[in-house]
Amino acid sequence: MRNRVTGVAEKTYIEAIRDGIREEMQRDDRVMILGEDVGAKGGVFGVTEGLQKEFGEARVLDSPLAESLIVGVAIGAAMNGLRPIAEIQFQDFIMPAVDQIISEAAKMRYRSNGDWGVPMVLRSPFGGGVHGALYHSQSIEAIFAHIPGLRVVVPSTPYDAKGMIISALRDPDPVMYFEHKRCYRAIKGEVPDGEYTVPLDRARVVREGTDIAVFSYGMMVHSSLEAVDRLAADGFSCEVVDLRSLRPIDREAIVASASKCGKVLIVQEANLAVSVASEVAAIISEECFDSLDAPVMRLGGPEIPAMPFSPPLEQFYLVTPNKVEAKLRELAAY
């Protein structure tokens, strides 16, 4: 890992992603961005703000409204020497591009026996709580975490957001880089100026503890921390692990924290059936059976198609610090 850090500043999550992209574009002229509204507007959330002005229309390309095209062009460009970032405006709209992602990007290296690969980054915001309703709130990362050949990462802090976008742009294989949209402006943190990387396959212990291990990723790491703080006041010590990478998933880190604490809660915003939480629970049941003091518990969205619009319905869906706290107390009392 190269670290050429010159200073540290407090930044938002969205600024950190932009800084990482901008610096990498300055260092590497193979890096380009394409997506809907990424140019003059700077994306609907502003992640790419100012980049077209700095790097020109060829390197920050406003694509037609066609997701299969965005990803397919990125694949072709990557195979011919570029390092493209394909931005999909909302994770909900990846669906038309799933053939390109799963049938093409994920299988290119394998099906060519190593002769070809797709060094591409697909960036997309996900998650709810922003009045986005059914089609601007989903968390469908598990679909891609299921697929060998893809990397799937979800940074939760500005530090990781910058370090992981740089790592993603240097990785030889396709990386799905998902950004929880509530992190964009709500989450701030220290971000070093200049060049540093964060590995794409390692979880991180955010808070050390001994009684309950909480596994989470994205915005849910912050909801979990808030709940854990409330329990700490009552003398419960929880360990919080930010998974960061959903494929490959850091089995070692999961096993270490689960074995150490003996009680486990997995928190995600997506609904639970056949999800990332299912995988983490399965790993723990395979590897930590003798260390467990309670059943592995999971907390996630309800089994309904997606997040509804009206506030009471949206709140019903969301995994809030209160819901995490209630689940932790249930587990503590077991």
Next chain:
Amino acid sequence: MAMTRTETKARAGLDAETLRLMYRHMLRSRLLDERLWVLNRQGRAPFWISAEGHEAVQVAFGMNLRPQYDWVAPYYRDLALTLVLGMTPKDHILSVLQRADDPNSGGRQMPAHYGCRRLNIISTGSSVGTQLIHACGIALASRMRGEDAVTFTSIGEGGTSEGDFHEALNFAATHKLAVIFLVENNGFAISVPWQKQMPTQDVADRAKGYGIPGVIVDGCDAIACYRVAREAVKRARRGDGPTLIEAKVLRLTSHSSDDDQRRYRTSEELESDKERDSLLRFKATLEELGVLTAADADEMRAELVIELNEATEEAEAAPLPAADTAMLHVYAEPGDWRG
């Protein structure tokens, strides 16, 4: 009676050497294709999907592209094209026999899923239409580096119903990319005739909607194919943007070795197609032009059969992949291409 060089060139627009080479490429592909069917029917190869009837237009493009500089995003009927660009009969027999040394995929993919790093032929999967968009991305990258490389991509007429067909043409035309889109229209998508695939007979008509040239060529007329290919490549190379070319070709075989087209096509139709075969027609034209005698053609065939026999023997002797190699190349291994 043999014509003079000038007369031949005046009539065909091509010199005798080019015409003979074109015929040789077409024959080489056909003989290989027939051999692969034999291996399939003998039970030595589980699957084959043929290019018979499509050769002329593929050879025409292959001869006008610059191998290793230009880029190719092919589809599963492009056997002849890959051979002109530099792949060999042995390469494809290794693939059909699922051998470890198959350069397309190391025996991982079904046959006719072409790919060759050395020749800029990108690896192709089985999803129909995705490659058209890859071609746009490839052309975009070439342009960003200031290169005048041309990207060729192809599909059958059935594939033009896919959304990716529209997305690719729309983008290539909007950005004036150096992409050539070839539709090899043989009238059938497995069993579904064109009348059930599209409302109008000519795919090339759709070029108007994108503001680019749409050209129809008789895929059984090798010389016409060559001229169209030459013009499209020139146009792309000088930066004038994409061309949509539709070659009306024949599917002389069933869709694949698992299909039997006698179930949905009449025997009269199949017989008449055989008579329109571009190879027969081209051979007759060349004899008429005096650039190829019957004896020349026989000699050419004999040479190619020797090459084919050796290739078959060598491929059969080549090892299958070891089972544990199945875990390799999910992600970049040391030595893999890394971009």
